[in-house]
Amino acid sequence: MSEPIDLRSDTVTRPSPGMRQAMAEAEVGDDQYGEDPSVNALQERIAGLLGKEAALFVPSGTMSNQIALKLLTRPGDEVLLADAHMMWLEAGAGAANSGVMFTTIGKGGRFTADDFRAALKPRGHIVFPATGLVVIENTHNLGGGVVFAQKDAVEICAVAREAGVASYLDGARLFNASVASGMSLAELARPFDLVSIALSKGLGCPVGSVLAGAAVEIGRAVRARRMFGGAMRQSGILAAAGLYALDHHVARLGDDHANARLIAERLAGLSGIALDLATVETNIIVFQLAPGMPDAALIAARAKEAGVLVSALGPRTVRAVTHRDVSRADCERAAGLIAAVIERG
Secondary structure: OOOOEEOOOHHHOOOOHHHHHHHHOOOOOOHHHOOOHHHHHHHHHHHHHHOOOEEEEEOOHHHHHHHHHHHHOOOOOEEEEOOOHHHHOOOOHHHHHHOOEEEEOOEOOEOOHHHHHHHOOOOOOOOOOOEEEEEEEOOEOOOOOEOOOHHHHHHHHHHHHHHOOEEEEEEOOHHHHHHHHOOOHHHHHOOOOEEEEEOOOOOOOOOOEEEEEOHHHHHHHHHHHHHOOOOOOOOHHHHHHHHHHHHHOOOOHHHHHHHHHHHHHHHHOOOOEEOOHHHOOOOEEEEEEOOOOOOHHHHHHHHHHHOEEOEEEEOOEEEEEOOOOOOHHHHHHHHHHHHHHHHHO
């Protein structure tokens, strides 16, 4: 029996032969002493792409998010965001590590400067928690991979600066946002104090994210990374995968977007689900199951039996994600199999 078509996430990708070779041949040193040439090269390159002074290689996107929270907030602060990864998908780490609370604003992964102003709370109020940080996730995972409007991002960060509130861009899939919008990474990152990107999603690396910002903040981030247990030694073996991906895996992200659109268009007209094609801007498809349909866990189980792996994000929410390890033919077949499961429902 052939392997199932795996659309659970773009994190399931495996290193390509060329990436494995680059990792095997990587120049390495002790990164704790700043002596790993491959890590240093990756950090310098990502900082340049994002238009920031410095960058730091970390094991995961969750760690980059948690370091950003540690650097940009005080215990008891409020963080304003839109149903973001750091709120729902990081095991409560923001509360445990940094003592912050989260308030969601906007809808579908997006919000405006007016939404931000309405929710903003000043520091020093005797009752309310102070808003210490605003976070934008681009693209937005739970929102279905939507691209955050840059005009709104610029306005939100400007309001935040005026109010003394820090800003952070969780750009785990910022490469997807760049390809979909036609804007450079530097343009997308420019308004924010700190920015992170993931290497282990659309770029297909086995491990790693990079946090970027002002040199003084990245200096502080080095200590925070160690506090969180993320310091590494000869991590150039991993950084080499990132360098290879920057050269070979970015331009093809548009193929993933086209494949996601193909699946979405096959499913959108089916009775029993709600899928807004306008939200399918990149490589993520999220749809809701109508009343009377089986729940998401059962739909995912039936899809697995049919030969496709998808994720149940909630009781009535299903997600599929395209990536470099699934071809257009795979996605055409997956679309038919998922449609058959839904029609059977």
